[in-house]
Every structure is written in structure tokens, then in C-alpha cells.
Amino acid sequence: MKQVHVFTLVPAAFDWFVHQHPVATAIERGALALHVHDLREYGLPPHREVDDSPYGGGPGMVTRVDVVAAALAGVFDEPATSVRDTRDVYVLAAGGRPFHQAAARELAASERELVLLCGRFEGFDARVEQLFATGSLSIGPYVLAGGEVAAQVVIEAVVRHLPGSLGNEDSAAEESFSEGLEGKIEYPHYTRPRVYEGVEVPQVLLSGDHAAIARWRREQARPSPWRWAGREAEH
Numbered sequence: 001m002k003q004v005h006v007f008t009l010v011p012a013a014f015d016w017f018v019h020q021h022p023v024a025t026a027i028e029r030g031a032l033a034l035h036v037h038d039l040r041e042y043g044l045p046p047h048r049e050v051d052d053s054p055y056g057g058g059p060g061m062v063t064r065v066d067v068v069a070a071a072l073a074g075v076f077d078e079p080a081t082s083v084r085d086t087r088d089v090y091v092l093a094a095g096g097r098p099f100h101q102a103a104a105r106e107l108a109a110s111e112r113e114l115v116l117l118c119g120r121f122e123g124f125d126a127r128v129e130q131l132f133a134t135g136s137l138s139i140g141p142y143v144l145a146g147g148e149v150a151a152q153v154v155i156e157a158v159v160r161h162l163p164g165s166l167g168n169e170d171s172a173a174e175e176s177f178s179e180g181l182e183g184k185i186e187y188p189h190y191t192r193p194r195v196y197e198g199v200e201v202p203q204v205l206l207s208g209d210h211a212a213i214a215r216w217r218r219e220q221a222r223p224s225p226w227r228w229a230g231r232e233a234e235h
Contacts, residue, residue: 003113026165060122092147096136101177108161118147187220
């Protein structure tokens, strides 16, 4: 069973997420255990403060390193600096390692628990990654208000590689970025109606010739148009 821990200031953001396929399927079949931890429970008295203004000035608030340390220590019952020794601990951050299919497979295959740290606004004190994390992950070259959506992207991509998470295990064999398609984008799919607004389903898909269909699909798979900071994403 893959153990995933999410530390966030917005735990309610995951309420709907755990009920959606494939996450819900993975949980039901015992392939995944998802634990969501509220950082505010470890905030400083008297009002459970979790952030402060940045040294050097500037807008926004920064999540405190001591609050994150208290949360990690409280959940795992060991010093925060030791958590990453036996777990994969990642901060979700714009400047992190680009997250792609190969990274999802890597994290799914790891026997270590996965810990995702979701910042808000200006993010974490830089010492959070320096002292507590394995590294940081980015889902794209843009800025979000927090790491919750990014964490959900990472979790779902990882979960798809866990046994029992998909209704049909063949679904992952030939999908975009898969080894079965040599990292290419998946071929187009069609269903009823056969003709819509004058556009017909390709005849080969109606032929019943499975070898011809397989060839057509291979031909239709195309290289990824995705570029990350001017470079092609790794697959």
C-alpha cells in the first residue's frame, strides 16, 4: 500500500478529491492510504499563527519553518530533520523539478512514503526545503495561490501507476507519455454517433481489421508538443 501524506493549510481542498477515480478506487482496493494534515493545528499560540512577513520586506506572507517542523515531528513522531531519511518529501514550488510521467512512475515505484508540502501565497521559508525535504516539484511554469492543486496532480499521476487503481489495467498500457507509445501523445478516440456535423469516424476504426486499427493508432500517436522552459519535457 502506498502511503501519501499531504501537509496543507487548506485540508478541505482534498474532501472531493478522495472520492474521485482513480484515487477513490486505489483507496477502496487497498493500494493507497492518503493522509491530509492541517498545518494550522501546529500553529503558534495564541491564534495558531502559521506565517509571517518576509525578512527584507515585500508583499505576501511566508509559512514559518518552525511550524512545518512541528507538524512533521507531530505526525511522524521523530525530529523533522529525520523524516526525509526514510521518506520522499517534496515541497510543491514553481522552481521545483519539472514533474512528468517518468517522475510519477518513479514515485509510484518507490517503497518509501510520499510526503507533499503545500505552501500558500509566498510559500515556505526556504529552510523548509533545505532542512526537511528531499527536493521540490513543479507541475508547470506558472504561479498558483497554493500547492494543493499541484499536490492533487502529483497524487493522481502517481496513483495511476499503482496496481488496482484503474478499472481496466490495460488503460495505462497505451496512454499519453506511456512506454507503450514511446512517450508520444495518445491517438484520437471516437464513439457514437458515427457522423456528427458532417464529420465521420475514420473508416479504419469501423473495418473490424484489428491489425489495421493498431497500425492506424500507432501512426496517429504524435510527439508531445509540451515544452518546459523552452526544452522538451523528459518522458
